[in-house]
Amino acid sequence: MKKFKKIIFYSLIMILVLSSNLAAGTDQFSPDFFRELAEVVNEKPEIEVPDYQLMELENGMRFYLLEDKSLPIVEVRGYINGGKINESSNNAGITSLMTELMLKASKNYSESEFSLFKEINALSLNLGVGSDRISISGNSLNTETEELLSLLAEVLIRPEFAGSHFARTVAEYQQLYRQQFYNDSALLNMHFFKNLYGEHPYGYNYNYNLILEFLNQVDSKMVEDFYSKIVQPERISIAISGDFEMEALKTRLKRNFASWENASEKPAESYVSVNPKIHQKIIVVDKADATQANMRLGYNFYTSSYPKRIPFLMANRIFGSGGFNSRLMENLRSEKGYVYGTNAQVSYNDYGGAYFINLSLDPEKALAGMEAVKEEMLKLKTAKDPFQEKELFENINLYNAVFPKAYQHQIDVLEEIVYQLEFENGSKNYLNNFIKQYNGLEAAEVQQIFAEELYPEILFTVIVGPKEKILPQFKEAGLEVEVIENPVLN
Numbered sequence: 001m002k003k004f005k006k007i008i009f010y011s012l013i014m015i016l017v018l019s020s021n022l023a024a025g026t027d028q029f030s031p032d033f034f035r036e037l038a039e040v041v042n043e044k045p046e047i048e049v050p051d052y053q054l055m056e057l058e059n060g061m062r063f064y065l066l067e068d069k070s071l072p073i074v075e076v077r078g079y080i081n082g083g084k085i086n087e088s089s090n091n092a093g094i095t096s097l098m099t100e101l102m103l104k105a106s107k108n109y110s111e112s113e114f115s116l117f118k119e120i121n122a123l124s125l126n127l128g129v130g131s132d133r134i135s136i137s138g139n140s141l142n143t144e145t146e147e148l149l150s151l152l153a154e155v156l157i158r159p160e161f162a163g164s165h166f167a168r169t170v171a172e173y174q175q176l177y178r179q180q181f182y183n184d185s186a187l188l189n190m191h192f193f194k195n196l197y198g199e200h201p202y203g204y205n206y207n208y209n210l211i212l213e214f215l216n217q218v219d220s221k222m223v224e225d226f227y228s229k230i231v232q233p234e235r236i237s238i239a240i241s242g243d244f245e246m247e248a249l250k251t252r253l254k255r256n257f258a259s260w261e262n263a264s265e266k267p268a269e270s271y272v273s274v275n276p277k278i279h280q281k282i283i284v285v286d287k288a289d290a291t292q293a294n295m296r297l298g299y300n301f302y303t304s305s306y307p308k309r310i311p312f313l314m315a316n317r318i319f320g321s322g323g324f325n326s327r328l329m330e331n332l333r334s335e336k337g338y339v340y341g342t343n344a345q346v347s348y349n350d351y352g353g354a355y356f357i358n359l360s361l362d363p364e365k366a367l368a369g370m371e372a373v374k375e376e377m378l379k380l381k382t383a384k385d386p387f388q389e390k391e392l393f394e395n396i397n398l399y400n401a402v403f404p405k406a407y408q409h410q411i412d413v414l415e416e417i418v419y420q421l422e423f424e425n426g427s428k429n430y431l432n433n434f435i436k437q438y439n440g441l442e443a444a445e446v447q448q449i450f451a452e453e454l455y456p457e458i459l460f461t462v463i464v465g466p467k468e469k470i471l472p473q474f475k476e477a478g479l480e481v482e483v484i485e486n487p488v489l490n
Contacts, residue, residue, distance in 0.1 A: 013215045015088060024257040032349070044439050047407050048432045052239075052414055055250055060234030061259060064418050065249060066241040067408045070143045070377065076125075076152065077415040078238030080134040082230040084205050085351060086267035091218075092204035094212035096228075097173055098203065098223050104165045106154035114154070116276040119146040128164055130203055132350040133423070134230075142243040143458050145438060146252060149220045151316040156231060160219040174215050184294050187285050188358025190293040190372070191484065192296045192462045195283070196354055213291050232262045236240065237422040241411040275302045279458035285484045286467040292340065293363040293465030297373055297419045298356025299458050304348040304424065308449050309439045317395045317448035319380065320344025320357060325394060331376060338362075338369045350423075363469035367388065370461060375457040380447065396438055407431060 052066040083095040090353045103125070105111040118125070125138035125148070128441050140148040189204045197203030239329055240249065279299070307313070320328040328342045339361040347354045352411035361369045379385040407413050413431065420426030427433060463470055467483055 001160075006162050014069065019111050022456050024031070026474065040397075041402075042397050045400055045435060047404055047413060047435070049432070050241075050410050050413055051210050052417070053246065053251065054146075057233065057254065059258070059260055060263055061239045061257055061260070062207070062422070063253055064237070064239045064414055065246060066239070066410055067244060067246060069243050072243050073413040074142050074148060074240065074242030074244055075142055076136065076147045076240050077137040077240060078136040078236065078418065080136065080231055081235040081237075081454050082267055083129055083132065083134045085132050085201050085269055085349075086226075086230055086231045087201045087204055089199070089204055089210055089310055091179070091214050091222065092186075092201075092207060093173070093192050093214055093224060094218070094226050095134065095230070097169065097218070098129055098161075098227055098362045099129055099175075100169055101161050102159040102227075102231075103222060104169065105125060105160040105163060107158040108154060111163065117147070118151065121421050123148055123151050125151055125291060127155070130441075134238075136238060139242075145242075145244055145249070146201075156236070157257070157260050159227065161223045163220075166220050166223075170215055170218060173463075174212060177211050177215070178207045184287060184290055184292075187287065187464045187475075188241075188294050188296055188462055190463075191283055192286055192298070192356070192460075193354070194460075195275075195278050195281075195379070196298065196460060197272050197352065198275050199389075200270065200352070201354065202272060202349060226261050229265050229267045233257065233260045235417050239411065239414040239418045240275060241409075241414050245477050247317065269351060272300065272349075275303040276458075278460045280460070282461045282479060282481045283463070283484060284467050284470050284474075284481050285462065287464050288364070288466050288468075290465045292360050292469060294461050295359040295361065295366060295369060295463045296356050297353055297359075297370060297459045297461045299455055299460060301346060301353040301355040302348065303353055304350055306348060306353070309348070310434065311441055311446045312453065314392060314395055314438055315446045316344055316346060318391045319376070319450065322395055322398075325401065327376060327402075328373070331380050332359070332369065332372050336368075338365050338372055345476065362463045364473065366463055366465070366470050367473040367479075370459075374456040374459065377454045381451045381454045381456070383447065384450065387443045387450070389443045392441060392443045392446055396441070399438060403435065443447055 021030065039445040040442060043444075050066050052064050055065060057063075077184050083099075087094055109117060119125070121140065123138070123144060126136075128135040128137070138148060180190065184210075190208055193206040194203045197206075277357050318327060320326045320342065323329070326343075328344060332339045332342055339359050341360045342358060344357045345355070347356075357373050359369050359373070380387070409414070417428045420430040421428060424430075431477045470480060471483070
């Protein structure tokens with residue numbers, strides 16, 4: 001019977017995965033498909049806000065509950081408020097190690113028993129680590145709801161950090177981070193973000209030397225002490241959607257989580273400090289075997305509370321993140337032939353963000369690519385070539401077509417509600433407010449806001465590639481470059 005349930009469960013999951021793939025980002029679309037979508041005027045969508053129930057335990061743990069009888073499954077999504085932001089230079093990387101260990105064994109189950117329990121009950125449960133929060137996701141058939149909640153309690157309340165699995169996991173992480181020194185993208189992330197964020201947890205988590213130093217001396221007690229500060233019930237909010245009876249689920253939640261007590265110690269948090277010494281700085285990380293140069297140009301940006309995120313989002317889609325039709329792609333690739341690929345991204349964190357442009361190009365065209373990006377930024381900053389209504393319409397129209405596909409399932413909407421209410425001071429109507437706001441934008445407004453936030457004169461640049469092909473062009477132009485030789489472990 002269990003095996004039959006597992007077959008049904010995995011079949012359902014495959015259907016959900018395929019649905020998710022159809023809703024994937026627009027960067028995967030071909031140019032023809034993009035233009036086809038842009039030519040069809042899509043109606044402004046509306047996303048149904050479900051009638052959920054909020055349950056808060058005395059310890060502060062919060063559950064957003066929503067019955068959904070469409071499929072015989074139960075899905076869990078949620079967040080622990082904390083993680084990487086609470087690390088220091090002495091324990092960089094501890095959050096990722098901690099969450100990996102939490103999923104391996106508990107006080108009640110050895111590693112093998114833990115694995116068997118998940119397998120025989122067809123349970124899925126994962127933890128993901130972000131800059132400010134740890135995400136929770138899981139699911140099961142509705143007939144295994146009790147087992148799913150029991151597993152969640154074991155992972156959150158009773159993880160076991162000591163044991164043979166500890167040493168093996170640490171060794172695996174050491175190998176993982178050693179490999180980062182030979183990966184172009186990882187090197188780009190390391191040298192860009194550790195400089196941009198400096199002496200801040202956001203920067204520590206890209207400093208692979210720091211992480212390896214920690215892994216070389218970590219013990220299970222250090223991880224357990226960190227866990228005790230971060231994983232507390234008052235810091236956890238969870239959405240549960242699926243085929244269950246509301247009152248029965250509430251009883252199960254109380255039985256599993258109500259007796260869990262908060263620790264008295266609270267984790268420290270701090271804002272990023274901007275370092276003007278990196279403005280205009282250029283770093284070349286020598287990687288002699290690289291066939292391309294990977295470049296990133298950027299600067300510090302706002303926190304997640306930035307009030308102009310929506311117009312900036314649409315402006316940046318026109319400029320550099322809108323796939324084939326973005327200005328950077330058309331001008332730097334289609335017209336000039338400088339790059340193989342390019343995109344502009346903004347990263348919002350609770351305590352400091354980043355805005356940056358990525359380029360993949362011939363190493364001998366590194367300077368030309370960098371200057372071309374600055375030129376495109378100046379065109380917008382000086383309104384020499386301002387955004388047009390047609391460009392804005394294409395992106396709004398495309399969003400109207402694809403945005404709702406990411407919220408086809410009630411658990412997706414409920415998870416967004418949890419995130420907005422718990423961490424963004426938002427509203428349960430956030431998704432429809434978002435749709436209303438981007439549909440109400442005008443090109444002049446978007447142009448003005450974007451121009452105000454463009455600073456080509458302070459761009460910090462990191463290039464990963466063969467120095468012998470990159471340095472001559474910068475030397476000829478009289479530009480100072482810092483070279484990082486042979487990216488190997490110190």
